[in-house]
Amino acid sequence: MPAPLSSSATAADHNPATRYGPALTLLASLFFMWGFITVINNTLLPHLRSVFDLSYTQTTLIESVWFIAYFFASVPSAKLIERVGYQKSLVIGLLVMAAGSLGMMLAASLPSYGVTLAMLFIIASGITLLQVAANPYVVVVGKPETASSRLNLVQAMNSAGTMLAPLFGAYLILGRSKGGTSAAGTVLTEAERIADAQSVILPYGIVALVLVALAIIIARFPLPAMGSATRRMAREDRKKHSIWAHRNLVFGIPAIFIYVLAEIGVANLFVNFVSQPDIANLTHEQAGRYLTFLWGGMMVGRFAGSAIMQRFDAGKVLAAFATGAFIVMIVTVLSDGPIAMWSLILVGLFHSIMFPTIFALGIRGLGPLTEEGSGLLVMAIAGGSLVVVQGWLADNYGLQNSFLLTAVCELYILFYALWGSRPTRDLTNQQAS
Template sequence: MPPVVTTAASQADPHSNAPNQSMPHGGSYGRALTLLATLFFMWGFITVINNTLLPHLRSVFELTYTQTTLIESVWFIAYFFASIPSAKLIERIGYKASMVTGLLIMAGGALGMMLAASIPSYSVTLIMLFVIASGITLLQVAANPYVAVVGPAETASSRLTLVQALNSAGTMMAPLFGSYLILGRSKSGTAVDGAVLTPAERLADAHSVILPYALVAVVLIVLAVVIARYPLPAMGSANSRMAREERKAHSLWAHRNLVFGIPAIFIYLIAEIGVANLFVNFTSQHDIGNLTHEQAGRYLTLLWGGMMVGRFAGAAIMQKVNARHVLAVASIGAFIVMMITVLAHGPVAMAALILVGLFHSIMFPTIFTLGIKGLGPLTEEASGLLIMAIAGGALVVVQGQLADAFGLQTSFLLTAACELYILFYALWGAKTKEEQVR
């Protein structure tokens, strides 16, 4: 695997990084950490803007649920295909230059979204979202290792928690931004569910995307300039991988927790992205929330806020409780609220869908940690495979097809099924070799 695997390993075990000699001295590393944290905020923010953009585009282009969820599928397909080229680019130009490049690619995609809105064009929109997602992939591959080196090794975990919290802050603020500047300024966003728009109204709605993406492009360009001028520390050599000959004596596939962990990440992403992408459409239905898309977009903030609260609570709980047990309880809770979402109506169904964010919060980091547990010298390879499994989010289009065929509410049975696999993984699939012997 290319250096993207090294990034994953850094993310999984920040304490493995030795102090870097070129690291800023004294309190100056705090300023570097603050700057890096803005990157986590921005990619969380831009990713979740999609959740308010999708119902808007569905009205503008008169899309089916399949076509709507295809937009998010393109996003995760980009994540899959761009990861290896991103790692090779980092190898050639370095981490700092790659961060700047990633931000500029994202800015280019945001400017392209303005073009797509001006035409307007569904195909150009897909292409530009692919470009933005590719920039985010490069940014993630380049930025994660820095969190472990811009300060003392003993506080690396707290720094990772901080930047993840800011990532969650970005996901919380994005729905408000999208609701006010996209849905709130469009006819489809302020109309009741099922309203029919004239061609002139759809064109005006398409143009409402221009301003928010212009603002996003400006922020990204400014951030790229700031990072280019800031003296970030150079990466050390403590992340070097194990010699190829030595690794040949080990097998990844002998570890049950990894073998079942890869599909667990893949399947979890289907659940998380499906809920987030279809949230606005679901809660705006007459028999659920009877909201406009703008109002529903504000409630989406509660979903992401629940995930942020759950991350902090889960981190504290797992200091005393076995992570597999916490994951099992979370998956049971998620299954229950998803079944309520499918079977109930009105505010009860809406509240249940919001609550799933609380149960989803700890799933990705917990599955990731359990997947690499006990792999020793194979940790880097395992981490890389788990990160590549994030592409599972592209299969959210399956839920779109189910929504078209059987109804939006019924389509959440797919999410409930995903929670059952996570429960299976927590109770059996995540056991390491040592735990299997007990």
């Protein structure tokens, strides 16, 4: 996978005369779109559960297929970028996503659970290509000293997409379906299920049109060239050290894997959970609107965490957030009514800093091994595919009790923050130039 670029490489390719603002604005729209489309799943899953009368295991399998695509599509994406370049890869990624969105319209008209899984895999593969191409591009286009600022900016746009998606899905999917506007546990007739399935056609048609329009704009846009900044480190430098000798990376890989499992499990089962009579007794449409607070908390937490970590050690901040996440998940499991709902919403605030902080701690001190370590951490995002385990727990031990898995995940993050993230040795000064 294309890995994060060294500052020396970035500086060598930066041209002060080039204006990067328009390119970054366009790239930010990509981050917005893949965040938006990913979170549509949070309203799509309870909808599909109603349409196809799925168990929680079958429902969470949908999200597992989504993250399996990250695992299988990442290496082919890297090879495609090497062959055709970054700009063409961005266009291809958008068109692949558009094709999958059109396929979702086909799946809804049939309707077919199997075709739905296949189309979501295609959409996620397109998003993987965008992730592999856009992240290193954002690092390169612009001044090296402001690379972190640019990444924070586009990640904020990603959060904006995740905040708006639940409203879009609640209105155009859940709000236009019998299952979405009925009380939890309502049994639909065959005719009602077919009608509900077709409510997906309009929103995915809109998404497909927007993706095609973006592909056309990017294909015609004069994006600045990346030059030689994507060259990997010399193999001889790599052979001098073992990547597995670094505790912070070895424990950081499962930390990313486990964190993504926790985040996705909460988001995917949120609507079903708060819709229950003993929790908030809401329709799926109403519950989908509350999902915005979960993702909004993550955006607020990122800004707050960034400011806090300017004064306090990142590991200690991560430990505090992991402790908070564990507490609210225990409250979610042991309580009911509005307390259970709002405690589950609050976990979004505590989850906010986890991914970027774990990532930064995982590559700390790797020096010439930074690129390889970064690639391994990115691959660990596939941990979201194991959300099907929480679905199985929900089926066999109850939906509310299934969140004990999330609580256990928070304990591992706490372990990583306090001990696992400490670098075994620092190779930073040995970074190849």
